[in-house]
Amino acid sequence: MENTTFKLTKNLKMAGIAMVVIGLLALVYGWIAGLEAERIYANLHLNSFYFVSLGLIGLFFVAVHAIAESGWQVSMQRVGEAMSLFIPVGGIIMLIVFLSGGMSHLFEWTHEDHLDHILIKKVPYLNQPFFYVRFFVFFAGWVLLAWLIRKTSRQLDMNGDIQYFHRLRKYSAFYVVFLAITSVVSSWDWLMSIDAHWFSTLYGWYVFSSMLVTGFSMIVIFVFVLQRMGYMKHVNDEHIHDMGKYMFGLSIFWAYLWFSQYMLIWYANIPEETIYFYERLKYFDTVFYFNLIVNFAIPFLLLMPRNAKRVYWVIIPVAVLIFIGHWVDLYQLIMPGAVGHEAAGIGFLEIGTTIGFLGLFMLATFWRLSKVPLVPKNHPFYEESLHYHTNY
Amino acid sequence: MNKDYITAYYNDEDELLKAVRQLKEKGLEILDVLTPFPVHGLDKVLGMRRSRLTRVAFWGGAVGAAVGFFFQAWVFTEGYPLNFGGKPFFAVPSFMPVTFELAVLFAAFSMVFAFLIYFKLGPGAKTVIHDERITDDRFLVVVGIRKEGNQQEIEQALKETGAEGIKHNA
Amino acid sequence: MYVSPIREPLIRGEKNYSQVTKDILAPMAGKPSIYWYLGISLALIALVFGAWATYQTVYYGIGTWGLNKTVGWGWGITNFVWWVGIGHAGTFISAILLLFRQKWRTSINRSAEAMTLIAIACAGFFPLIHMGRLLLGFFIFPYPNTRALWVNFNSPLLWDVFAISTYFAVSLIFWYVGLIPDLGTVRDKAKTKIRKAIYSFLSFGWTGSAKHWSRHETVSLILAGLAAPLVLSVHTIVSFDFATSVIPGWHTTIFPPYFVSGAVFSGFAMVLTLLIVARKALNLEEYITVTHIESMNKVIILTGSIVGIAYITEFFMAWYSGVEYEQYAFMNRAFGPYAWAYWIMMTCNVVTPQLFWFKKIRTSLVATFIISIFVNIGMWFERFVIVVTSLHRDFLPSSWTMYSPSLVEVGLYVGTIGLFFTLFLLFIRVFPVIAIAEVKSVLKSSGDHKKTAHHE
Incomplete structure (x- = not known):
């Protein structure tokens, strides 16, 4: 009989706290070394956005499969649920960054006295009160729905009544619809408005696809770590294979959206649009190509063979690369606008803060995992998930 | 037989x-x-290997992509360089759609033909029908x-x- | 394989294998019904109208159309995009749903794929005739010629040539590879000698050997893996026709995924329209059940909502961009002289499909049929809105004008609808409309008697 209750051991706690300490040290270092305030704020902004998104995608994983009546993922859905616990944590950090003066460092449009004739036109949307209203609406909805989904899933587990399953599906549908809208609008607010003059209709979906592939990779990493610690033995090769297919397919999907956006702007060659890629290609060329190679070429080639999707020693390195790659993707979305090519860079500050956030994210997820059984035994599709095997 | x-x-x-x-x-x-109809598990019992058709598809696709890309590159830089809307002659983003389509085309056709030829199936193929009810x-x-x-x-x-x-x- | 007891069965009526064969082959045997004759007569009349319109266009030229200097793309391109979009459902069902292991696809993939092929044929007709000289259509392919000229690989219109041809070719072999085993069944059940000869020719000598089956499955799977990005690429490239330009209302980066989503949306609507009638007419209600219809309706909500979000995003970005031309193009769409088309599009594509959130509506055949017609209309208007309203008021107010189609253009459209139904009606007489072998392979796990069946 396998161990179904995860114990948050002292070592694990200490490791998480140590990572957070590294993050704090990195910030202190940034402050002492006299790095630009923009760089520190943008860095915090990047990481809080990144890890909040991972939490959102963890929940999306649970929700989207619930409404699709899919069965195989039930074996690992606790991980997705647990990841959603970071959403409010990241939200608070984000709020602190904004309120402590980050707004004016990150967003050009907050300088209300110096707006040019284009930005003045955008004031009805890009103004601070409305910005905060949207911020609170997003987080209120996410946190509420995450709580409801986690709670219902737990109730379903305790007594297996089918009505909880239907309720879970209802909340999931709400969440998916809510996320479909808010993920797009929040990416405009928090990322696209950094380059306040620039606009692209595809932007929201591009960011979403980027976060989607990272979130799913993160689930695989968590499952791997849990298995290493002796839990989650019911997750077998078939489940990992499916996650591998997701990582493969979503990497291609991300590249497809990247190409669609880039090619259309390159082709039409309208100066107000091309300036965006011009800057990135000129000053951030390493990051620009790194993004394409790590997020598309490597997963595409490595995950193409069937067997590669079934073994941890391929899946996990690729998942880690995707995690790094999409961090860099966010970096090239944020830094050119918020920090500029003279001040931006990747050093101890950036790496240390990311480790800090990762530690916090791990602590939140593991803490949640220790509160509930790892195996959703009473889920109506649990048996299906265990017995399932496929030829492809 | x-x-x-x-x-x-x-x-x-x-x-x-x-x-x-x-x-x-x-x-x-x-x-x-x-x-x-395909009975699952039968291939394992009969001791069949995993299909090598995937490799045919991969190499077919690789050839298709190469043909597509290099042909376009040749036409635009050597064959008949023409200025279209100020685009560079070697316009990589422009070449992507045709490259992709040819990769898929070659991969699909090479694999299906490999399948048919290997098993000698095709219009008018002479095979033994042991029992007419096996398709029922x-x-x-x-x-x-x-x-x-x-x-x-x-x-x-x-x-x-x-x-x-x-x-x-x- | 274990299937949770709370799942609905996909095939009703406690079938066994030979009953499945019998039921699905039934529409091919015997004399066609009076409705079939009625249908094909109507389709042929439409086709004759189309033939007349084609003759007019080829003989007199594009001048017989309602196009003018400002609106250079009218119904022709609208219809082209509409038909290509309809063609997307078949591949989506057979490729993407196969990859997602959706068993309900087995009952509908065959007819949806056939529909795809016919729809692409209808679509391909429009760019060809739009060039005016039908016989010089081969100019669009890069072949060595005495003028030493090549085609323009920088042009999205040329990418279309490659995309549509590849799509047609790959869909055709995908469909045919899937058909081979079923054609074997038809051959073995054939009663007359001629019929037997024809179907043994068509069935490629299929024997049902385990080795063949195993490789056949691999081929189908890889073809699905290839067709899935292909289906995305096709409407993406169609959207490039518009989006690579600098025309306000056309140049927007969201077009590729939004066109793909719209294509699947309209394709599913067309599949629903056809299958709701076909399942009744061909007595296949136990195979294409309300569960299938409901699943398709869910795809409609999903893709319809994506399209809705895209409409709103575009509108918002037009304002947010601060570009006055962009803003005008959208204001003109919603409140200009073609506002009626815009609001038909909005109602049919964004509002009515949302009714499917109610289980009562998405499990009602009548409601589904009506809404599917709405979607077909709405998606036609979407393309009309994109093509015509973006063009008719260009950068020079002195050349602003209106556009309305001539009888010839209407004839071409009606003609392709005639072609579509003629070929579809022939299809249901010649080929099995449901993938027999695939249905048999899910019969045990998803049939009505799955709870009682056990053999080991």
Whole structure:
């Protein structure tokens, strides 16, 4: 009989706290070394956005499969649920960054006295009160729905009544619809408005696809770590294979959206649009190509063979690369606008803060995992998930 | 098949799977199994390798992509360089759609033709139809007879597994 | 394989394998019904109208159309995009749903794929005739010629040539590879000698050998893996026709995924329209059940909502961009002289499909049929809105004008609808409309008697 209750051991706690300490040290270092305030704020902004998104995608994983009546993922859905616990944590950090003066460092449009004739036109949307209203609406909805989904899933587990399953599906549908809208609008607010003059209709979906592939990779990493610690033995090769297919397919999907956006702007060659890629290609060329190679070429080639999707020693390195790659993707979305090519860079500050956030994210997820059984035994599709095997 | 063999059928795929497993254990030579639809697990019981068609598709796709990309590059830089809307002659983003389409086209066709040619299937192909009901609801096994003649043993084994309609080809 | 007891069965009526064969082959046997004759007569009349319109266009030229200097793309391109979009459902069902292991696809993939092929044929007709000289259509392919000229690989219109041809070719072999085993069944059940000869020719000598089956499955799977990005690429490239330009209302980066989503949306609507009638007419209600219809309706909500979000995003970005031309193009769409088309599009594509959130509506055949017609209309208007309203008021107010189609253009459209139904009606007489082998392979796990069946 396998161990179904995860114990948050002292070592694990200490490791998480140590990572957070590294993050704090990195910030202190940034402050002492006299790095630009923009760089520190943008860095915090990047990481809080990144890890909040991972939490959102963890929940999306649970929700989207619930409404699709899919069965195989039930074996690992606790991980997705647990990841959603970071959403409010990241939200608070984000709020602190904004309120402590980050707004004016990150967003050009907050300088209300110096707006040019284009930005003045955008004031009805890009103004601070409305910005905060949207911020609170997003987080209120996410946190509420995450709580409801986690709670219902737990109730379903305790007594297996089918009505909880239907309720879970209802909340999931709400969440998916809510996320479909808010993920797009929040990416405009928090990322696209950094380059306040620039606009692209595809932007929201591009960011979403980027976060989607990272979130799913993160689930695989968590499952791997849990298995290493002796839990989650019911997750077998078939489940990992499916996650591998997701990582493969979503990497291609991300590249497809990247190409669609880039090619259309390159082709039409309208100066107000091309300036965006011009800057990135000129000053951030390493990051620009790194993004394409790590997020598309490597997963595409490595995950193409069937067997590669079934073994941890391929899946996990690729998942880690995707995690790094999409961090860099966010970096090239944020830094050119918020920090500029003279001040931006990747050093101890950036790496240390990311480790800090990762530690916090791990602590939140593991803490949640220790509160509930790892195996959703009473889920109506649990048996299906265990017995399932496929030829492809 | 220019060999002597015995055919027999089953009415259900689970019965068939069990029977094939038993026949194999007895060391009988199973020449073929004919079914109305793909029976899962049968390829494992019969000891089939994983298909190499995926490799055909991969290389077909790689060739298609190369042909597509380099042909366009050649046309625009060597064959007949023309300025279109101020685009560079070597316009990589512009080449992507055709490159992609040709990759898919080559991959799909090379694989399907490899499949048909390997199994000698095609319009007017001459194949032996053992029983017309195998495309309906019968699951047929074809057991090869050894040179020394083990008909009795085969028939016995088939009967034990619940086979019906045992027939010799000769 | 274990299937949770709370799942609905996909095939009703406690079938066994030979009953499945019999039921699905039934529409091919015997004399066609009076409704079939009625249908094909109507389709042929439409086709004759189309033939007349084609003759007019080829003989007199594009001048017989309602196009003018400002609106250079009218119904022709609208219809092209509409038909290509309809063609997307078949591949989506057979490729993407196969990859997602959706068993309900087995009952509908065959007819949806056939529909795809016919729809692409209808679509391909429009760019060809739009060039005016039908016989010089081969100019669009890069072949060595005495003028030493090549085609323009920088042009999205040329990418279309490659995309549509590849799509047609790959869909055709995908469909045919899937058909081979079923054609074997038709051959083995054939009663007359001629019929037997024809179907043994068509079935490529299929024997049902386990080895063949195993490789056949691999081929189908890889083809699905290839067709899935292909289906995305096709409407993406169609959207490039518009989006690579600098025309306000056309140049927007969201076009590729939004066109793909719209294509699947309209394709499913067309599949629903056809299958709701076909399942009744061909007595296949036990195979294409309300569960299937409901699943398709869910795809409609999903893709319809994506399209809705895209409409709103575009509108918002037009304002947010601060570009007055962009803003005008959208204001003109919603409140200009073609506002009626815009609001038909909005109602049919964004509002009515949302009714499917109610289980009562998405499990009602009548409601589904009506809404599917709405979607077909709405998606036609979407393309009309994109093509015509973006063009008719260009950068020079003196050349602003209106556009309305001539009888010839209407004839071409009606003609392709005639072609579509003629070929579809022939299809249901010649080929099995449901993938027999695939249905058999899910019968045990998803049939009505799955709870009682056990054999080991």
